[in-house]
Amino acid sequence: xxxxxxxxxxxxxxxxxxxxxxxxxxxxxxxxxxxxxxxxxxxxxxxxxxxxxxxxxxxxxxxxxxxxxxxxxxxxxxxxxxxxxxxxxxxxxxxxxxxxxxxxxxxxxxxxxxxxxxxxxxxxxxxxxxxxxxxxxxxxxxxxxxxxxxxxxxxxxxxxxxxxxxxxxxxxxxxxxxxxxxxxxxxxxxxxxxxxxxxxxxxxxxxxxxxxxxxxxxxxxxxxxxxxxxxxxxxxxxxxxxxxxxxxxxxxxxxxxxxxxxxxxxxxxxxxxxxxxxxxxxxxxxxxxxxxxxxxxxxxxxxxxxxxxxxxx
Ligand code: DON
Numbered sequence: 001x002x003x004x005x006x007x008x009x010x011x012x013x014x015x016x017x018x019x020x021x022x023x024x025x026x027x028x029x030x031x032x033x034x035x036x037x038x039x040x041x042x043x044x045x046x047x048x049x050x051x052x053x054x055x056x057x058x059x060x061x062x063x064x065x066x067x068x069x070x071x072x073x074x075x076x077x078x079x080x081x082x083x084x085x086x087x088x089x090x091x092x093x094x095x096x097x098x099x100x101x102x103x104x105x106x107x108x109x110x111x112x113x114x115x116x117x118x119x120x121x122x123x124x125x126x127x128x129x130x131x132x133x134x135x136x137x138x139x140x141x142x143x144x145x146x147x148x149x150x151x152x153x154x155x156x157x158x159x160x161x162x163x164x165x166x167x168x169x170x171x172x173x174x175x176x177x178x179x180x181x182x183x184x185x186x187x188x189x190x191x192x193x194x195x196x197x198x199x200x201x202x203x204x205x206x207x208x209x210x211x212x213x214x215x216x217x218x219x220x221x222x223x224x225x226x227x228x229x230x231x232x233x234x235x236x237x238x239x240x241x242x243x244x245x246x247x248x249x250x251x252x253x254x255x256x257x258x259x260x261x262x263x264x265x266x267x268x269x270x271x272x273x274x275x276x277x278x279x280x281x282x283x284x285x286x287x288x289x290x291x292x293x294x295x296x297x298x299x300x301x302x303x304x305x306x307x308x309x310x311x312x313x
Pocket of ligand 1: 066067068069099100118164171196199263264265266290291
């Protein structure tokens, strides 16, 4: 006798309740002053399964700053524009270093290790910007998110973008260093402007889980039936999320959660259970590697109870 499949809605609401009660919340990022104002007493979760069922819990309808989670979508757009040629400018190996690390760039001649560390995402943004004005490139990124989430109300939090722009010193260093190697084509300030603004897109867990569906469904958008990317590309983006999506916490995330995932310093995580579900969690407090503390714990609970780890039960 096999036991019945766990009830997703029940599991999600139990996880949300446990996270609401936990005293350990992690710490908000302070290097972007606007993010330091966010109340750590929040937790949201949304799961969209392959049949289109949506299960939500906690603060799933509160918009938050997606930050580095935007890098999954800019990578997808850039691959659509330049195809595999992208890998000439950016590597696809885990860095084992913090998201804003600069040390490897010098050893590796200005070529960032992967598209999810800041340097790599700035190089990817530069590819999207080429041939366009910054506002056009940004509009393209925002529209892509709106279409994937099936929600035209998604916007950019201008206060967060301005806040990061004011304290941009580390990202400016990364961008200028890459520019010196010819890895960036556009004026550094243009590329950084687009980068800060796509990181400042604000979304709810529900919107983010909707936007991630194509990665769980072999590249297909179930709302429109359109192929966003070919199945092989969806598989490869998932592979990079698994190996690089949590920076120097990627190994721990694979060990505990067992899903491709991408974190953001706003406390969100987008995770993909291939063929099964797209999942978004959010809690603003971070762990020492800059990834959502409760978000990771919640995903660990979810994959265990649903049997969704890609590594087996
Ligand atoms: O460039 C930055 O530092 C931020 N806009 C994004 C960093 C981030 O989200 C790292 N993720 N955990």
